[in-house]
Amino acid sequence: MTERIVICTQELVKQFNTRGGTVAAVDGIDLQVRRGETFGLIGPDGAGKTTATRVILGLLRRTDGRSSILGHDSMDDTYAIRACVGYVAQQFALPGDMTVMENIRFFANVHRVGRKERRQRIPKLLEFAGLDGFTSRPARLLSGGMKKKLALACSLVHQPQVVMLDEPTLGVDPVSRREFWNLLGILRAERELTIFVCTPYMDEAERCNRVGLMYRGKLIAHGTPAEVKGLVPGRLIEFTPSDFDRAMALVTGLEGVLEVQTYGLMLHVFVDETATRQQEIQCALSAQGITCKGMGEIEPGMEEAFIGLVRRARDSQ
Amino acid sequence: MLLRIWAVIQKEFIQTFRDRRTLAIQLAMPMIQLFLFGYAISMSVDHIPTAVADQSLDAASHGYVNAMVASGYFDVVMYVASHHDVLDAIDKGRVQAGIVIPPGFDALVERGDAQALLLVNGEDLFTSQSAYNAATSVAKAHAISILMEKATCAPLAAASQSTLPLDARIRILYNPNQDDLWFIIPGMLAMLLQVQSITLTAAAVVREREVGTIEQLLVTPIRPAELMLGKVTPNILISIINLLTILGLGVYWFNVPFQGDFWLFLWLAFMYVFSGLGLGLLISTVSQNQRQALQLIGMFTIVGVVLGGFIFPRYAMPPLIRIAGNLFPLTYFIPISRGIITKGVGIESLWEQVAALFTYIIVIMFFASRAFKQGLD
Structure with a gap:
């Protein structure tokens, strides 16, 4: 060995x-x-x-x-x-x-x-x-x-x-x-x-x-x-909100949302479970008059994992 | 090991020859310096612009002024009325010296009680020393000639004074005409060799670190000592070429006689170059960039020239300063250089300086190789 x-x-x-x-x-x-x-x-x-x-x-x-x-x-x-x-x-x-x-x-x-x-x-x-x-x-x-x-x-x-x-x-x-x-x-x-x-x-x-x-x-x-x-917990949802800043603040506080990352004009949201959380996010946003385009689950790439892991390390330090 | 050193030597030569302009400067600089020094530096100053306040205007005063001018040391550029005017002219920088001759000079000379006043600007050390020495000897010679005249006119009266009060016979060894260049060139060889060997080495090593290439060299199996040896080899060659050009110009252009053994001189000069290389390496290890290195080298050069005995004699220095002078390899090589070139003595008269130089080289190389780190931190 x-x-x-x-x-x-x-x-x-x-x-x-x-x-x-x-x-x-x-x-x-x-x-x-x-x-x-x-x-x-x-x-x-x-x-x-x-x-x-x-x-x-x-x-x-x-x-x-x-x-x-x-x-x-x-x-x-x-x-x-x-x-x-x-x-x-x-x-x-x-x-x-x-x-x-x-x-x-x-x-x-x-x-x-x-x-x-x-x-x-x-x-x-x-x-x-x-x-x-x-x-x-x-x-x-x-x-x-x-x-x-x-x-x-x-x-x-x-x-x-x-x-x-x-x-x-x-x-x-x-x-x-x-x-x-x-x-x-x-x-x-x-x-x-x-x-x-x-x-x-x-x-x-x-x-x-x-x-x-x-x-x-x-x-x-x-x-x-x-x-x-795989070390990053949860699943990843991607979407493009019509009002980026407000959407980000809103989604961050939602139940079951583990982490929110920005990706250009899109938001990448880690959630504990895809189907229900996706609906909840959509509801919460539309209640505030924010529409979102192209919402769906994606495979997390190295970049998302990297940001997630670095953030976790920073928070724990 | 030899193969790796050879690889570094090849690399250094390629880089040296690629930078043609720097190479040209390195080769031409000592020559330019030699010419400037050779023609510009004159330790004894002549044709000093002089003002004359002749208050008696008689034969004796004319004779005296003519004698001063004839010596070649004084050029009368203006005639003024009084002592005060002379001071004024010196103050304003129009003249460097002034002669004040009191009224009734003729009669005073007859009585043997004549005194002329010479005023010299002391701002410039060399001028004032030259003027002082020249005026003293001119006055003495003039006095003697007056005395001789008197003796021929009135042999009886002069009989009691037939022997002069002073009869000094001075024989100057090695440099009978007191030619400045005989004094300067051996010292300059020592100085230029030191400056060049330190600068070339320090610059070569520091540049490598500054541009970051040292990192790529350090991950090869080159040992620090091999890198050191390889890097200094072209510098040794350039220094030797410079040594030969300066010596050649000194001997064939400035007619400085080479009295001693050429091969002994060349061999000792070759060893001396190593002291500069060691110092250069040492400077390169304490400097992070070329600017710092150049500052250190500049300081080292100026202090070395002053303390090393290039211009000012070391025996006249206070003990502590003399000890500080031992830090510079120049101090050991100047006596060797002057000894071989001007005096023509052999190693038997120089062994003390040679032993000191060799000790210095060993010590400096030891510290340089210790300090020459193989890591980046």
């Missing part, structure tokens, strides 16, 4: 000293990422995703707890970790004045990839990342999506068993995002690569085998996307 666990943390804590005292960016998280899966660490900005990733990689000293990758301790065996892990930082962190080819060669060299392997691997990786036409372009002149693909290619040049990606699609257009995730899909399928990805985007969370939801340094939920969605 432990053989299958690639990334493991126990009670991992990272505190930063600030002027106002210590702040725990990571506050005791337990994570297990299995071999060959795509694990998404999701959470709002400032939840501690980046800090957690950096501590697991050994880039930051941990304050307490344990963390390891492939059995190598994050603090004691950092160089063993670096040999078998690829990492794509959140910001573009490759030397921008070097060309695509120079960059990928540099990372091959520091990982001591032999000349022969280098000659085989680099063209394949560039082709895979769709960068084969841009080898002599300075990295800083690439588009946002291509920069991310180059960073991914550079992180794969030493054929790691694990890649850790910190918000890899930040500032990337939707088409490039999709392309990037397709690349990750290929990597998972063909190379059985273990992928650890931090993201605030819920559509990306849905693409993961398992997710962990982080909020204020704590892991507030984890499991498959379906399991996480």
Whole structure:
């Protein structure tokens, strides 16, 4: 069983000293990422995703707890970790004045990839990342999506068993995002690569085998996307009221209503039971002269689950 | 390990050569500085604009003023009436010095009791020192020539004074003509090498952190020491090129003689560059961005130049200040540089400074590698 666990943390804590005292960016998280899966660490900005990733990689000293990758301790065996892990930082962190080819060669060299392997691997990786036409372009002149693909290619040049990606699609257009995730899909399928990805985007969370939801340094939920969605109690009703503000205030106070979320001009209402509550809401609203369009039950997505779980965590804190 | 260092060296060279403009500045700056220093800095000032208030207007006073002008140190730019006018001209900045000759100078000279007043603007240290020294020697020489004249006119009368009251023979070693450049260039080599090696290293490391590329480097198997070595290699090369250009210009353009062993000098200078690299790394570890690093370097340079003995002699400093001067590698290298270039001495006369420099390098490298963190926090 432990053989299958690639990334493991126990009670991992990272505190930063600030002027106002210590702040725990990571506050005791337990994570297990299995071999060959795509694990998404999701959470709002400032939840501690980046800090957690950096501590697991050994880039930051941990304050307490344990963390390891492939059995190598994050603090004691950092160089063993670096040999078998690829990492794509959140910001573009490759030397921008070097060309695509120079960059990928540099990372091959520091990982001591032999000349022969280098000659085989680099063209394949560039082709895979769709960068084969841009080898002599300075990295800083690439588009946002291509920069991310180059960073991914550079992180794969030493054929790691694990890649850790910190918000890899930040500032990337939707088409490039999709392309990037397709690349990750290929990597998972063909190379059985273990992928650890931090993201605030819920559509990306849905693409993961398992997710962990982080909020204020704590892991507030984890499991498959379906399991996480199942953690939110009740059923979800969606509708578009004619008077948004009044409708929202009214529905929030009704019996059996667990939670109300806004979704554009629509309201998403979690209720304990669909059929009767739907009628009650409709009655209550029309009594106030508010009409609603398109009322019906929908499957809760990651986004609703995420908002629901974060809200619950905030209320309980 | 060597392969990884080589990878970093390649990367640094690619980046160094890609930024042509910075490279050009790095290579040209020391030359420009040398030319500016070589032509502009003059420790002894001549052709000092001078006002003359000659209140006797006789042969003796003319003779005296002519002697002052002939020395080359004083240029008479205006004639005024009184002591007061001279002060006024100095106050207004029209002249830097003034000569006041009292009425009846001729008669006073005859009696051997002549006194002319020289007023010097003390605002500028070098001017006032030059004026003082020049006026003293001109007056002495002039007095001697008057005495000689008297002796030839009236041999008997002068017989009692046939020996001069003072006969100092001064032989100046190593720099017989007291050429400023002989003094400046060895010190400037030391200063420019220090500034360059510190700046290049600190900037290279801090920039990496500022643009965030350090994060991607830290997740590779590069060890901190390897990264350090790889990063400083192009800087060593640039520093050595600068050393050779300054030395070449100094010797062939400014005609500063190189008295000592060139290879000994080159070897010690090479070691000296490491002290700057260590300091640069140390500065880079305490600075979060390039601005902070540049501030620190600026302070380090100015204080180093003052305390290191580049211009002001260290033996004249109070003990505490002299000890503070030991913080700067310049302090150890200036005696080495002057010793080899100007005096032509070998390692047997310099071993104390060389030992101090090597100790300094070891200590600074130890602290630099300790402080050069491998993490982000």
